[in-house]
Amino acid sequence: MDETVAEYIRRTVLKIPRDEIKTMLQKWGFLSEAQLQTINFHQIKDNISQDVVQLCEENSADIKQAAVLDIIYNHIYPNKRVWSVYQMNKTGEEMDFFDLTEFKKKFKRQLRSALKNVTINFREYEDNAVWIRIAWGTPYRKPNQYKTSYVVYHSQTPYVFVSASVLKSNLPLLCQALVVASNYCDIREMELRSHSLNSLKDIVFKRYSQNFQTYYPRPLEERNVAPENEDLRIIQENRNEKERVQRVNRQIFGDGPQPKLEFAQYKLETMFKSDPKMDVLDKKEPFRCLVKFSSPHLLESLKSLAPAGMADAPLSPLLTCIPQKARNYFKIREKKGLFPGSFVSP
C-alpha cells in the first residue's frame, strides 16, 4: 500500500471522535467485521489509527477507498467546513430525467479534460444528494489529498453547495464541470454562506417554517395558556404590548426552528446623515462601513430580540428578509430617485 495513502487514512481516523470511529469504519465497509473486532477502540486514538492502517495494509487499500472514508467523515461532520451556494440557470424548458450514471460520467470527463491530475469520488445518499469529493493537483503534480473541495448536489435542482479549498483558481473548472454534467447553461455564486450545510439547504429549498395563513386549524393552539406558577403579587402592566410583540414575531419568523447561520454582513455605501450645521464630512461622498452580525445561531437570536425587549417589533426588514432572499451578504446603496433612504442591491 502506498505510504501516502497510509498516512492519509491515519490522519483521517485521527480526526474522528474516538466514540464514533467504530461506527464510521462500519459505514465505510472496507474492513470486515472480523477485522474490526481485532481493534481495541478504548486505547488512545494514535494507537487505534495505527491498527486501522495496519488492517488497511492487509486489504491493500488504495486512494479511492481512502477517499470514501473522507467523504463519510465530511458527510457526518459537514459543519466543520464553510459552504457556499451556487445557482445554475437554464434557458430551455425541456424536462430533465437526471440519470446519475450520466451525470457522473459527464462530470468526470469535463473536469479531467481540463486537468488530468484530479481524484474524483462520488457517493449518493438517500435524500437524492450526490456528494462529490475532488482532490486537486496541477498539470505537473499528483493530486494533493489534503486540498479537497466538496460539492453537494441534489438532482434536478438549480442549487449546488460547494465547500472549496484554498485553491480558488480551480473554481471555474469545477463550475464548468457542474454545469455541463447537470445540463444547465450557467452558474453564479449566491451571497449565502454558512457552516451549517443543512440550514443552507433549508433556506434555498424552502424547507424552513414560513408562517402561511391558512384556515386549516393548527394542532396546538397554546396562545391563551397562562403560566402556572404565576406569582399573584406581580402585575403585568403591558400584557397587550407583550402579546402584540409575540404575535408579530410569530408572523415574521414562523413557529418552527430557524435555519442556522453564523453571520450576516451589510456593506454600507450610504451617505452619512448628520446635522448640516455640524458639517462632519467635507465631501459629499458615501460613508463606507461594514456592519457584521455574528452569532452561534443568528436567526434564533434575532427572533428572540423583540420578546426579550431588546428591539422593537417588527424588526428591520433588512434582518428578517435573510431566509426569504436566501442571502446573508448585502450591499446597501443610496437609492437614487424619489425616495431618500437605503436601497438593497439585488
Place this chain on the structure above:
Amino acid sequence: GVLAHLELLEAQAHEAAVKQEEREQQEEKLARLKARVQELRLQRDELRAKVDLQQKGEPGKEGAVPNLAQPTARAVIEWKIRSIKAMLQVFYLTGISGKLTKQGVCFCISTAYEGTYLDSYYLDLLTKPEVQIYRHSVPVFIPLHQIAKKYLQTDIRRFLSVLSDHLNAYVGRRHQVDQLQEHFSDQIEGTLQRNSLCNLLVFNYNVSSTSKTFPFNVRLLYGDLCHSLPTEVTISCTPDAPASLAETAAAHSDLFRRVGLHKAFRSFSGAAGSVA
C-alpha cells in the same frame, strides 16, 4: 450566636408573612364566594318570579317562551361555527383551499395518492399590481416558475390545477418508491437509483423460475410529470436466463405501465413462483 438568632427571626418573619398571605387569600376567596351566592340567589328569585307569572297564565313582557331565547341563540352560533369548520375541512380535503390575506391570497395545495393524504404545499400570492408569487413552499425541482409564466397572469384556475397535478403526481411517484423500499426491500438487489422528481428509476429485482432466482434490471421513465405511472419501461435480464423469462419480462413491463410500483410487487409476491 447573633447570626443564628437573626436567622431564626428571619424564618419566623417569613412564616408569619406566608400565613398572613394565606389568610388574606382565604378572606378574598370567601368574599368572592359570598358575592357569588348573592348573585345566584338574585337569579333564583328572578326565575321563580318568571315561573309564577307563566303559571298564572299571563303573557309576560318577555314573550311566550322567555327562557329558551338565550340558549337558542347560543346554540345557533355554535351550530354555525361547527358547520363553517366542517366546510373549511371539506375544502381542505378537496386538495386546493385558500384564504384571503391583506396583500392577496394564500393557497394550500394538499396532495394525496390513492387514499393516503400526503404533503401540503403553500403559495402566498400578491394580487396588486399584478398577480405574482410572493413566497411558497413548493419543492425547488417542481417547475413552478415555468407553470406560473404560462398561466398565472391569464388563468389562475388553470395555474392551480396544473400545479396541483404536478404536485400530486410527484408525491404519488415518491410514495410508490418509498413503499417499494419499505415493504419489498428483500426483492431488490443493490441500490435503487432514483432522483428528486422520482421520474427515473433504475433497479434490479429478483424473479424466481424453476427454483432459481434471476435478476431483472428495470428502468422506469416517467415522461409525463403530471402522471404517476411510467411512460417507458425497459426490462432486461442476464444472458444466462431461460427463454421463458422473456414472457415474464413482458408481463412485468405491462404491469408496471398499468399499476403503481408497490401494487405490482405485491402481485408478484402474491402469485409467488407462478412462472412456468
